[in-house]
Amino acid sequence: MERLTFTEVLEAVREGYRKACISLPEGVLKRFHEALDREKNALARYTLRLFIENQQIAQRQGIPLCQDTGIPVVIVRFSEEHCYSWLEEAINRGIEEAVKVGYLRASVSHPLTRENTGTNTPAVIHYELTKDQTFEIWLMPKGCGSENMSKLAMLPPAKGVEGIKAFVLNVVKEAGPNPCPPLIVGVGIGGNFERVAYLAKKALFREPGLPHPDHQIASLEREIFEELNALNIGPLGFGGKTTALFVNIEIQPSHIASLPVAVNLQCHSARMVKLKLL
């Protein structure tokens, strides 16, 4: 059986994180073009064109799309055959090197002293054990303009779907221009306090444009998507029909007494790379 080495992982993460900072997923770019076809508002159209031009300049010059090259969020999907004690170190070292060679911004700092670690690490790393022979590392340079506007609520179950919808709409409405819309809206429903936040984050990693496999959830995604785009927040909050790029929901059963809901917002610079190492 093939085993991965420390260096292989480090190098893959280094190149992956750099790439994630200078290029957008195809599905996101496609949405910008679709939005341009729909928007009438002159400032909204101007702004959408800037997003497209920005990506071209970033690629040409090799500089990051956004100066906020994120707090790194990582999801590792691995099988029991590929359990490596050095994994966390390899990931952090890969990001540290990406920051150096890719001229990325080091934004991670001590929460109280605010002293910058200088390396943009430690990354926030989640692990998922899988049954299939796989080894994937998902990388997201997560900007904090949008992260800061994210919210979590422990709703009473009686609030139901309407309560969930109202909460999501309110989070986006209150955030207004601050999270740099149009947004990917990651919604976690169920689980418990800490799991629902993870579900919302994981929802942001979904391939752009794919609906939830359960048609009931997919239809809730569509409903929320349409209501968000009727808010007239628009690109960067300047007004317009494009407030959400995608609404992605992830669910998990919860306790009979609770209905946890989390909304994790992702800005228009929705950077994400999925590395399949095996």
Next chain:
Amino acid sequence: MKPVAKLSFPLENREVLRDLKVGDFITLDGWLLCARDATHRKILSSLKDRSFSFDFHNQLIYYLGPTPAPPGMVIGSCGPTTASRMDIYLEEFLALGLAATMGKGKRASALRELHRQYQAVYLITFGGVGAYLSQFVQKMEYLAWKDLGPEALFRIKVKDFPAIVGIDTLGQDFYELSSALTPA
């Protein structure tokens, strides 16, 4: 879009700000001071203990922490950060003579009155397009605390840098024009 005005910083004559109205698309020339969260705290504490002095009169502070400049480039990606985190410092800077700030996002509604009182403006520039905005930067110079990395105090020389008037000298707020937005 065609800019309706061009401002050059530091301003020679502050009166020009009176002609700006919320929503105006304008361009900027000249030198912009750049500072974000920790820099603001550092400036104010250093002014108090007299380890630092600076003339903020008629200047603009751009809320920016850019990516490092790759070799051969002036600056890296250099878009705005969320302005509201600096709301708490604004009045002290306006009292020091600051004429304008630039960032992204809405500011606390109490700041509208401050802009009227001090005849200052808040400018919005385009969030998340730092690579695009780097094209309008001609020079970058550190002024203090280079060791703070992205939170150093520095200045950039710009030409035709794009911005929208977010709060004008009458205290009107651009984002209020959008029906969607609720107060901060």
